[in-house]
Amino acid sequence: MSNFWAVFKREFKVYFTSPIAYAVMIIFLVTAGYFFFTGISYYSMLSFQASQNPQIYKVNLSDIVMNPLFGNISVVMLLMLPALTMRLFAEEKKTGTYELLFTYPLRDVEVLLGKYFAALGVFAVMVGLTGVYLIILLFFGKSIPDVVLAGYLGLFLMGAAFLALGILVSAMTENQIVASVVSFGLLLILWLLSWTSSMVGPQLGKVFEYLSLIKHFNNFSRGLLDTADLAYYLCFIFFFLFLTLRVLESKRWRG
Amino acid sequence: MIEVDHISKFFGPVPAVRDVTFQVGKGEILGFLGPNGAGKTTTMRILTGFFPPTSGSARIGGLDVFEKSLEVRKKIGYLPENVPLYKEMIVEDYLKFVAEVKGLDRSQRKKAVGQVVETCGLEPVIKRFIRNISKGFRQRVGLAQALIGDPELLILDEPTIGLDPKQIFDIRNLIRSYAGEKTIILSTHILPEVSMICERIVIINQGRVVAVDSPENLSSELSGSGRIRLRTGGPAEDVRAKLAQVDGVISLGESDGQGSFVIEIEPKEEIQPRLASAVIEAGWDLYELTPIAATLEDIFINLVTQESEEAETVSREDVSDE
Numbered sequence: 001m002s003n004f005w006a007v008f009k010r011e012f013k014v015y016f017t018s019p020i021a022y023a024v025m026i027i028f029l030v031t032a033g034y035f036f037f038t039g040i041s042y043y044s045m046l047s048f049q050a051s052q053n054p055q056i057y058k059v060n061l062s063d064i065v066m067n068p069l070f071g072n073i074s075v076v077m078l079l080m081l082p083a084l085t086m087r088l089f090a091e092e093k094k095t096g097t098y099e100l101l102f103t104y105p106l107r108d109v110e111v112l113l114g115k116y117f118a119a120l121g122v123f124a125v126m127v128g129l130t131g132v133y134l135i136i137l138l139f140f141g142k143s144i145p146d147v148v149l150a151g152y153l154g155l156f157l158m159g160a161a162f163l164a165l166g167i168l169v170s171a172m173t174e175n176q177i178v179a180s181v182v183s184f185g186l187l188l189i190l191w192l193l194s195w196t197s198s199m200v201g202p203q204l205g206k207v208f209e210y211l212s213l214i215k216h217f218n219n220f221s222r223g224l225l226d227t228a229d230l231a232y233y234l235c236f237i238f239f240f241l242f243l244t245l246r247v248l249e250s251k252r253w254r255g
Numbered sequence: 256m257i258e259v260d261h262i263s264k265f266f267g268p269v270p271a272v273r274d275v276t277f278q279v280g281k282g283e284i285l286g287f288l289g290p291n292g293a294g295k296t297t298t299m300r301i302l303t304g305f306f307p308p309t310s311g312s313a314r315i316g317g318l319d320v321f322e323k324s325l326e327v328r329k330k331i332g333y334l335p336e337n338v339p340l341y342k343e344m345i346v347e348d349y350l351k352f353v354a355e356v357k358g359l360d361r362s363q364r365k366k367a368v369g370q371v372v373e374t375c376g377l378e379p380v381i382k383r384f385i386r387n388i389s390k391g392f393r394q395r396v397g398l399a400q401a402l403i404g405d406p407e408l409l410i411l412d413e414p415t416i417g418l419d420p421k422q423i424f425d426i427r428n429l430i431r432s433y434a435g436e437k438t439i440i441l442s443t444h445i446l447p448e449v450s451m452i453c454e455r456i457v458i459i460n461q462g463r464v465v466a467v468d469s470p471e472n473l474s475s476e477l478s479g480s481g482r483i484r485l486r487t488g489g490p491a492e493d494v495r496a497k498l499a500q501v502d503g504v505i506s507l508g509e510s511d512g513q514g515s516f517v518i519e520i521e522p523k524e525e526i527q528p529r530l531a532s533a534v535i536e537a538g539w540d541l542y543e544l545t546p547i548a549a550t551l552e553d554i555f556i557n558l559v560t561q562e563s564e565e566a567e568t569v570s571r572e573d574v575s576d577e
């Protein structure tokens with residue numbers, strides 16, 4: 001446990017000594033901020049109009065506004081999060097620090113989780129900072145829809161899944177650029193899987209739809225909490241962390 | 256303390272280490288000597304649990320380095336070849352991190368870091384980023400991280416490479432100061448270094464151990480088939496002709512123009528008196544008659560070239576067999 005902490009603290013701190021984490025955070029906050037303000041203003045406007053003419057606006061506001069809002073933010077995450085995980089193992093392999101790290105009395109799993117949670121921590125800070133936007137909105141008297149909470153949970157789980165895949169790819173290469181491009185590509189494929197489901201026949205289509213990252217997110221961003229979606233993301237994370245562990249072990253074997 | 260038992264390591268089809276066996280006693284300083292690509296780093300990586308051997312086994316303090324990797328790694332301080340450090344960290348933070356992963360608890364950490372900072376002379380750079388400090392200090396930080404936690408065994412891969420003479424001197428002294436207290440394995444290409452620091456030498460070439468002995472024994476073993484320097488006032492051609500007839504002389508080198516010859520003699524022959532009387536008989540002046548002790552350089556080159564000649568003849572035989 002203390003080993004996990006040691007690795008975690010180091011990794012977390014190192015993120016803030018490199019420009020990458022700042023770049024990722026700033027871009028994320030700016031774009032997310034834009035989506036938030038336009039989305040929430042649109043929401044307030046529609047809900048105001050709906051209260052005036054209940055007959056015309058019988059629509060589900062969270063579907064028209066909040067779902068696209070979180071959808072947009074998740075696209076930004078898809079683009080940015082591979083930049084957080086790319087360095088985790090690739091950099092150590094390139095610079096050779098890998099050799100020292102793996103000859104210290106640390107278990108592979110402690111190293112892996114320390115690194116993973118550091119990336120997750122940075123991501124949590126990033127998402128947490130968007131909370132400032134909500135506070136500003138509240139301050140200006142706008143109402144915050146309840147779906148926001150579910151949406152946040154969805155964002156966090158999806159981001160955690162992205163990071164788990166990213167760390168696996170980082171463990172397989174010593175080139176950070178390759179790590180980030182490949183993670184992005186794989187995430188994009190998993191993301192789009194549900195779009196192809198209509199083309200591959202009903203059976204396979206169901207499977208694809210189930211595996212798709214975005215499919216499970218849609219419920220969250222509509223404000224629906226389903227344990228199946230929760231389970232999907234947790235399994236996804238566990239699966240990719242497990243694979244990473246195997247990759248680290250096999251590195252020991254092959255040298 | 257260390258028992259290496261017939262280990263081999265292949266990278267794909269390429270053997271890096273072949274059937275290496277040696278032991279190191281507790282408190283002993285062992286020098287690992289060999290040319291580039293001999294397999295020194297590979298052997299050390301196996302001992303530190305970085306990767307397992309393809310075959311054979313190694314034990315440290317009775318524990319298999321692969322089966323009981325975690326426990327073994329607790330006993331080892333390791334300085335890898337190119338001193339890979341986290342460049343984006345501050346020296347002090349880095350050392351604290353190492354103390355923590357080596358399992359020292361909070362109260363011990365500070366003390367342990369303070370101790371290695373003092374032994375390795377790191378005070379001037381303690382607050383600086385590792386990427387900004389000089390190579391010499393980086394090497395010392397590398398040594399400091401190996402020393403943290405006071406491990407019983409130090410494995411140092413070329414600890415003095417790339418340092419200036421003063422720093423080399425300091426680091427050698429530091430290593431020597433642990434004699435008898437810690438077990439140390441260090442690798443090097445620098446022969447005087449091993450004879451200065453080490454009690455025992457393993458010479459390794461092309462992945463095989465070619466000699467294991469103390470520096471003194473290795474020297475005396477080879478000085479048997481020794482050489483003698485002789486300087487006389489006689490005319491060079493006559494001297495050559497005369498000395499070639501002396502019993503026990505194998506060959507005579509060219510004169511250096513000042514009447515000095517290097518004479519190769521039969522092993523273990525007490526030949527000096529015969530050479531001296533031959534010179535005096537001829538009526539020349541004798542200025543110098545000294546045995547040339549074989550240096551470690553000679554031994555090293557000798558063993559290493561012998562080995563590759565053998566390997567070559569073996570491979571030629573292989574070819575002719577077919």
Ligand SMILES: Nc1ncnc2c1ncn2[C@@H]1O[C@H](COP(=O)(O)OP(=O)(O)OP(=O)(O)O)[C@@H](O)[C@H]1O
Pocket residue numbers: 255266269270271272289290291292293294295296297298336
């Ligand atoms: N990861 C690897 N993959 C493939 N071959 C390797 C690997 N590591 C080492 N080798 C090969 O194994 C042999 C031994 O290498 P090693 O680094 O152990 O030599 P060394 O004695 O440390 O040499 P040097 O004095 O140059 O440091 C070399 O021929 C090297 O090319």
Ligand SMILES: [Mg+2]
Pocket residue numbers: 295296297336412
């Ligand atoms: Mg080496």
